[in-house]
Amino acid sequence: MKADYIDHMGDDLRVVNAARVSFDKESDWATDENSPDGHGLPTGILKEEDARLISYLARNGHWTPFSHPMITMRETIPIFVARQRFKHMVGFTYNEVSRRYVDDTPEFFSPDVWRARPDASIKQGSGDRTIKEFVNPYGEPEHHPVEHWFDRWMEDAEFNYNKLLEWDVAPEQARMVLPQSMYTSYYVTGSLAAWARAYKQRIDSHAQKEIQDLAKQWDAIIQTLFPVSWAALTGQRPVGTGTI
Amino acid sequence: MKADYIDHMGDDLRVVNAARVSFDKESDWATDENSPDGHGLPTGILKEEDARLISYLARNGHWTPFSHPMITMRETIPIFVARQRFKHMVGFTYNEVSRRYVDDTPEFFSPDVWRARPDASIKQGSGDRTIKEFVNPYGEPEHHPVEHWFDRWMEDAEFNYNKLLEWDVAPEQARMVLPQSMYTSYYVTGSLAAWARAYKQRIDSHAQKEIQDLAKQWDAIIQTLFPVSWAALTGQRPVGTGTI
Amino acid sequence: MKADYIDHMGDDLRVVNAARVSFDKESDWATDENSPDGHGLPTGILKEEDARLISYLARNGHWTPFSHPMITMRETIPIFVARQRFKHMVGFTYNEVSRRYVDDTPEFFSPDVWRARPDASIKQGSGDRTIKEFVNPYGEPEHHPVEHWFDRWMEDAEFNYNKLLEWDVAPEQARMVLPQSMYTSYYVTGSLAAWARAYKQRIDSHAQKEIQDLAKQWDAIIQTLFPVSWAALTGQRPVGTGTI
Amino acid sequence: MKADYIDHMGDDLRVVNAARVSFDKESDWATDENSPDGHGLPTGILKEEDARLISYLARNGHWTPFSHPMITMRETIPIFVARQRFKHMVGFTYNEVSRRYVDDTPEFFSPDVWRARPDASIKQGSGDRTIKEFVNPYGEPEHHPVEHWFDRWMEDAEFNYNKLLEWDVAPEQARMVLPQSMYTSYYVTGSLAAWARAYKQRIDSHAQKEIQDLAKQWDAIIQTLFPVSWAALTGQRPVGTGTI
Numbered sequence: 001m002k003a004d005y006i007d008h009m010g011d012d013l014r015v016v017n018a019a020r021v022s023f024d025k026e027s028d029w030a031t032d033e034n035s036p037d038g039h040g041l042p043t044g045i046l047k048e049e050d051a052r053l054i055s056y057l058a059r060n061g062h063w064t065p066f067s068h069p070m071i072t073m074r075e076t077i078p079i080f081v082a083r084q085r086f087k088h089m090v091g092f093t094y095n096e097v098s099r100r101y102v103d104d105t106p107e108f109f110s111p112d113v114w115r116a117r118p119d120a121s122i123k124q125g126s127g128d129r130t131i132k133e134f135v136n137p138y139g140e141p142e143h144h145p146v147e148h149w150f151d152r153w154m155e156d157a158e159f160n161y162n163k164l165l166e167w168d169v170a171p172e173q174a175r176m177v178l179p180q181s182m183y184t185s186y187y188v189t190g191s192l193a194a195w196a197r198a199y200k201q202r203i204d205s206h207a208q209k210e211i212q213d214l215a216k217q218w219d220a221i222i223q224t225l226f227p228v229s230w231a232a233l234t235g236q237r238p239v240g241t242g243t244i
Numbered sequence: 245m246k247a248d249y250i251d252h253m254g255d256d257l258r259v260v261n262a263a264r265v266s267f268d269k270e271s272d273w274a275t276d277e278n279s280p281d282g283h284g285l286p287t288g289i290l291k292e293e294d295a296r297l298i299s300y301l302a303r304n305g306h307w308t309p310f311s312h313p314m315i316t317m318r319e320t321i322p323i324f325v326a327r328q329r330f331k332h333m334v335g336f337t338y339n340e341v342s343r344r345y346v347d348d349t350p351e352f353f354s355p356d357v358w359r360a361r362p363d364a365s366i367k368q369g370s371g372d373r374t375i376k377e378f379v380n381p382y383g384e385p386e387h388h389p390v391e392h393w394f395d396r397w398m399e400d401a402e403f404n405y406n407k408l409l410e411w412d413v414a415p416e417q418a419r420m421v422l423p424q425s426m427y428t429s430y431y432v433t434g435s436l437a438a439w440a441r442a443y444k445q446r447i448d449s450h451a452q453k454e455i456q457d458l459a460k461q462w463d464a465i466i467q468t469l470f471p472v473s474w475a476a477l478t479g480q481r482p483v484g485t486g487t488i
Numbered sequence: 489m490k491a492d493y494i495d496h497m498g499d500d501l502r503v504v505n506a507a508r509v510s511f512d513k514e515s516d517w518a519t520d521e522n523s524p525d526g527h528g529l530p531t532g533i534l535k536e537e538d539a540r541l542i543s544y545l546a547r548n549g550h551w552t553p554f555s556h557p558m559i560t561m562r563e564t565i566p567i568f569v570a571r572q573r574f575k576h577m578v579g580f581t582y583n584e585v586s587r588r589y590v591d592d593t594p595e596f597f598s599p600d601v602w603r604a605r606p607d608a609s610i611k612q613g614s615g616d617r618t619i620k621e622f623v624n625p626y627g628e629p630e631h632h633p634v635e636h637w638f639d640r641w642m643e644d645a646e647f648n649y650n651k652l653l654e655w656d657v658a659p660e661q662a663r664m665v666l667p668q669s670m671y672t673s674y675y676v677t678g679s680l681a682a683w684a685r686a687y688k689q690r691i692d693s694h695a696q697k698e699i700q701d702l703a704k705q706w707d708a709i710i711q712t713l714f715p716v717s718w719a720a721l722t723g724q725r726p727v728g729t730g731t732i
Numbered sequence: 733m734k735a736d737y738i739d740h741m742g743d744d745l746r747v748v749n750a751a752r753v754s755f756d757k758e759s760d761w762a763t764d765e766n767s768p769d770g771h772g773l774p775t776g777i778l779k780e781e782d783a784r785l786i787s788y789l790a791r792n793g794h795w796t797p798f799s800h801p802m803i804t805m806r807e808t809i810p811i812f813v814a815r816q817r818f819k820h821m822v823g824f825t826y827n828e829v830s831r832r833y834v835d836d837t838p839e840f841f842s843p844d845v846w847r848a849r850p851d852a853s854i855k856q857g858s859g860d861r862t863i864k865e866f867v868n869p870y871g872e873p874e875h876h877p878v879e880h881w882f883d884r885w886m887e888d889a890e891f892n893y894n895k896l897l898e899w900d901v902a903p904e905q906a907r908m909v910l911p912q913s914m915y916t917s918y919y920v921t922g923s924l925a926a927w928a929r930a931y932k933q934r935i936d937s938h939a940q941k942e943i944q945d946l947a948k949q950w951d952a953i954i955q956t957l958f959p960v961s962w963a964a965l966t967g968q969r970p971v972g973t974g975t976i
Binding site: 574620632648652658696 | 857885897
């Protein structure tokens with residue numbers, strides 16, 4: 001799962017000022033009273049009352065001030081994850097590689113760990129257990145065939161896709177033989193509010209492990225751009241801050 | 245490609261009245277002056293000036309009156325088509341079968357016609373031509389192997405998916421070996437305006453043939469529910485009307 | 489504040505089936521085992537497990553199954569309330585009377601109770617107290633002039649608006665002299681999910697009293713249409729049900 | 733009507749690359765072959781084929797690549813214009829001064845020109861004519877009373893608003909006596925696509941003159957940020973370009 005930063009607009013102070021406009025007020029960064037010019041330079045750090053305001057807004061579900069900052073990323077993930085990613089995309093916009101036009105050799109996701117089916121009583125999609133050991137007829141554990149087998153299947157998929165192209169089948173039809181482990185890639189833009197909503201949904205322990213991995217990458221990127229807001233929206237402590 | 249009618253709300257008169265509210269006016273169906281009660285029963289047919297209003301609204305891009313009527317369908321289409329379908333879903337909401345939870349035998353789409361790659365100069369995804377005949381080493385035409393070959397590939401996919409399940413792999417991971425020709429199914433709800441926008445995009449000759457087939461089914465359903473509005477929005481003549 | 493029912497689509501069972509499609513399942517109403525035909529008629533009441541499912545969906549923020557049912561209303565409220573109503577209209581669509589085209593005598597909202605400014609420490613817009621008694625120079629309580637005074641101001645507004653029209657000023661400019669207590673009216677359509685979100689925001693004790701009054705009318709209408717879903721989404725007990 | 737630039741994200745090249753991702757391609761600015769380093773510096777000007785691509789996208793209604801760039805403005809406009817502005821705000825988000833919390837002396841818009849009611853046959857809200865001259869009983873033209881009269885009415889409104897506050901009426905109720913010419917102010921953020929849609933709707937000759945004035949300010953700001961895209965979306969020639 002790969003999420004690369006492309007661009008962003010705004011900062012924690014933008015959130016504060018979008019909220020303070022209700023009261024027709026405007027705030028500024030805390031100033032450094034020891035700065036050489038004698039009357040304080042902006043520090044890029046929020047005043048304490050502004051950090052508290054952000055915390056109040058997040059706690060009470062006041063989303064709109066968090067809707068002005070924007071973040072664009074480039075994500076590269078397999079189809080079966082992308083299909084979940086694109087559910088409930090309210091507030092996001094994306095542009096994706098299309099295999100109507102592209103017929104390069106596709107790349108496939110291969111899992112590090114094969115997870116076992118969960119107990120029937122559990123609502124999520126997989127349990128904590130990995131699939132059980134493979135034993136030979138003498139009851140001795142052997143290398144599990146799934147990995148070798150999966151790699152072969154992906155090689156066959158590539159071979160067969162290329163076979164169709166060789167037979168002059170249009171790429172838009174040929175792609176249908178490709179497995180859902182195939183990687184796709186897209187630009188995606190959303191507001192800070194939209195990213196926080198998606199993050200909370202996808203980092204949840206009931207979400208599929210592969211999409212949790214994607215969400216962790218969002219977290220690493222966004223917490224450096226909007227430290228106070230992101231912490232408030234996702235219920236984390238802001239990085240490198242003590243008292244808020 | 246299958247689209248089944250589930251439910252709808254509103255009719256052509258709703259569109260008229262949502263527009264006439266700007267002028268604080270309300271209209272009604274044309275009445276049948278020959279009705280036995282002597283003063284006219286509503287006919288379920290728009291008055292001529294109301295049909296003209298709808299035509300004016302559509303021509304001038306006044307979308308909001310068409311946003312109150314709603315239509316819900318159940319669609320069953322292959323993944324590679326569904327991924328296009330869900331692009332630009334602004335104004336639609338959907339709920340889909342999830343193979344995190346479902347591990348039934350999957351079904352696969354199989355094309356009637358294999359289309360050839362388009363000429364390089366053409367922007368769409370396939371040309372009008374089908375793939376060229378298959379000839380044996382003696383230069384004699386033979387049955388093209390693609391179909392037999394494709395059916396085998398789908399059988400293998402099913403076999404391998406079941407193999408993974410047998411090895412106790414969680415369905416949410418096992419599904420990644422399934423090809424993108426696999427059918428999925430979902431409820432989808434949108435306003436008349438949203439359906440018209442989607443229809444115009446998907447019935448376009450540059451759209452993939454398979455998604456055009458889906459759009460034709462929308463057309464067949466919606467034109468009976470909103471004959472005047474649908475004709476105005478999609479640039480068709482309404483079914484069974486003469487002069488509008 | 490007036491909200492009138494116009495139309496709706498769907499019922500509690502629709503929510504259930506939009507959710508159960510994830511598991512490729514479909515449910516039906518509970519049946520009456522004592523029905524004369526001997527094998528049970530649908531009762532229009534959810535099975536217990538379906539009512540529990542709705543409760544689970546609402547509690548866990550799974551909004552999409554609630555996005556298929558739709559409700560259209562006609563609301564008539566003053567401008568200063570409508571401006572709040574239209575904030576955060578995500579998921580709603582509306583068409584409103586326009587005073588660019590309409591120049592009828594406007595109507596004005598007149599409050600039953602004049603509320604006092606809240607204590608400085610309180611975040612909401614008005615306190616529980618009404619404005620204090622009016623006393624004459626002898627310290628005797630007198631009829632508070634605000635009501636008479638307000639009625640006169642509204643009469644003046646109407647007179648002055650008509651004066652502008654008489655002077656041939658275009659209605660689209662003349663309307664700017666009208667006070668924000670002026671009633672406006674519109675059709676508004678949204679999904680059950682959108683209505684529930686709006687309701688919870690507007691019924692909140694921090695919301696302006698006038699918009700709480702509007703929200704109460706939504707409640708009265710929607711709880712009869714979607715008794716189980718509405719109760720689950722708004723944290724109320726469904727009307728006329730015992731055990732859920 | 734006032735629109736002030738606050739921030740933006742992206743440029744014309746972002747639009748190009750969001751579109752070229754379909755083909756898994758990426759473009760860059762044209763380079764200056766005469767630059768001193770000998771192999772060309774980026775110029776901040778699009779390559780010709782990229783400018784043509786943007787033109788193609790706009791002409792064919794491919795909106796999504798224009799949905800990644802974002803623009804935030806601060807607008808200050810009267811209520812009767814803001815109410816139109818906020819119609820069809822799909823794709824915009826805003827945060828506004830609230831007179832539940834603010835009770836400063838309000839400011840009012842005063843028109844330079846009083847426009848006459850349009851001919852009955854015309855669909856727009858006002859004609860090209862200004863209101864007719866005012867003549868005294870001797871048939872002599874006199875200074876039209878409307879301006880003096882309007883100024884007085886605004887003074888009265890302010891006086892009466894303050895009277896209500898003095899009587900301890902909560903600002904959230906007191907505001908209802910304020911006329912719709914009162915200025916409001918808000919932050920508003922939308923994608924380049926959303927701004928273009930709004931611009932085309934509001935610059936239209938049928939739109940109210942006051943909102944056309946607002947749209948002109950958007951135009952002045954956005955054409956410098958996204959010269960090629962804005963020209964393509966709005967049907968203008970890009971500023972300072974010759975041949976595109």
